Amino acid sequence: EKEGYDYFMIKEINEQATAVRNTLTERNNIQKIIDDLEDINRICFVACGTSYHASLTGKYLLESLAGIPTDVILASEFKYSTNTLNEHTLVIFISQSGETADTLKALDVANESSQTLGIVNVAGSSMTRRAKYVIQTQAGPEIGVAATKTYLSQLTAIYIFAALMGKNEELLEKLNKVPSYIDELLKDADVVKEIAKIYNVNRDGENVNDFFFIGRGYSYPVALEGALKLKEITYIHGEGYAAGELKHGPLALIDEDIPVVVVLPPGENHRKTMSNLEEVKSRGAKVLAIGASNDKDLISKSDDVFIINPEVDDIIAPLVYIVPLQLLSYYVAIERDLNPDQPKNLAKCVTVE
Numbered sequence: 001e002k003e004g005y006d007y008f009m010i011k012e013i014n015e016q017a018t019a020v021r022n023t024l025t026e027r028n029n030i031q032k033i034i035d036d037l038e039d040i041n042r043i044c045f046v047a048c049g050t051s052y053h054a055s056l057t058g059k060y061l062l063e064s065l066a067g068i069p070t071d072v073i074l075a076s077e078f079k080y081s082t083n084t085l086n087e088h089t090l091v092i093f094i095s096q097s098g099e100t101a102d103t104l105k106a107l108d109v110a111n112e113s114s115q116t117l118g119i120v121n122v123a124g125s126s127m128t129r130r131a132k133y134v135i136q137t138q139a140g141p142e143i144g145v146a147a148t149k150t151y152l153s154q155l156t157a158i159y160i161f162a163a164l165m166g167k168n169e170e171l172l173e174k175l176n177k178v179p180s181y182i183d184e185l186l187k188d189a190d191v192v193k194e195i196a197k198i199y200n201v202n203r204d205g206e207n208v209n210d211f212f213f214i215g216r217g218y219s220y221p222v223a224l225e226g227a228l229k230l231k232e233i234t235y236i237h238g239e240g241y242a243a244g245e246l247k248h249g250p251l252a253l254i255d256e257d258i259p260v261v262v263v264l265p266p267g268e269n270h271r272k273t274m275s276n277l278e279e280v281k282s283r284g285a286k287v288l289a290i291g292a293s294n295d296k297d298l299i300s301k302s303d304d305v306f307i308i309n310p311e312v313d314d315i316i317a318p319l320v321y322i323v324p325l326q327l328l329s330y331y332v333a334i335e336r337d338l339n340p341d342q343p344k345n346l347a348k349c350v351t352v353e
């Protein structure tokens with residue numbers, strides 16, 4: 001079933017353009033749900049893990065495109081935060097499996113006061129039966145424990161939902177080009193393989209134990225997700241941080257033994273994140289940047305760069321810039337002789353609270 005790939009994870013990473021393309025066909029269904037919603041004045045996303053990171057992107061999208069105040073709550077924390085929900089609140093649950101106990105429990109609570117929408121990959125799962133509205137993501141079955149193509153399909157559904165809520169035809173057009181950007185960068189997967197060999201060890205050739213991932217705005221959840229993938233698959237401590245928050249504490253940790261991955265697409269945040277990059281460089285950190293192929297400033301100031309088509313601007317970057325970070329975790333795991341499909345202590349579906 002691995003169809004010639006060594007592991008499901010790398011197979012599923014390579015299926016991501018298809019996962020996005022197939023989920024884009026849900027547009028009419030998503031529009032129907034939007035037409036049916038009653039007087040929404042607030043949105044609240046609830047999810048765990050990778051699905052939580054997709055939700056964080058959703059907050060930025062809905063607030064900027066549709067002007068709807070949006071919160072994001074971890075499913076396991078939801079019950080401590082329900083007092084202000086009402087029938088004008090739409091609570092959106094994001095789950096690949098549709099069976100995560102924390103998320104289902106929160107769904108039952110939200111159903112008592114609010115309108116509920118599940119964004120789910122597994123058809124017929126508990127969430128599809130319990131949420132008032134359902135958007136089915138079209139990633140197909142995901143076997144690897146680490147969520148990859150389901151994450152991109154969740155993001156795709158969220159982008160369509162936010163673009164339709166905000167009547168933003170331009171963004172809907174841009175989304176159609178995302179599969180080709182993903183396939184284009186996957187052709188350079190071997191570049192990430194080489195980068196993984198370099199970043200797996202420090203200057204003395206010893207295994208690296210810590211990584212930072214930084215980004216700003218739409219790139220902040222990408223940094224969080226890059227760090228989570230690294231933790232899960234390689235057991236390396238990966239810390240995702242908002243680029244601007246580094247100076248409020250963790251900058252004290254940065255030295256030449258900690259690589260910093262900077263997620264830096266072109267866009268209005270560029271200058272500010274560049275100055276965060278310079279901050280970590282001046283403390284000796286080795287900097288791996290993910291950025292546009294025509295970004296001379298970034299290329300000259302980083303130790304290594306993985307380049308992306310410059311047409312990918314910061315709003316659609318989460319759908320594209322995460323892919324090299326998934327590949328980085330995968331290839332570091334391979335360097336360390338770990339099985340990326342079966343990380344220790346983790347299950348594909350977490351059915352206990």
Ligand code: F6R
Pocket residue numbers: 048049050051052094095096097098099100103145146147148228232348349350
């Ligand atoms: C990360 C991962 C987990 C899940 C989380 C939620 O790669 O797989 O963090 O994202 O357990 O699972 P779902 O989306 O099935 O509710």
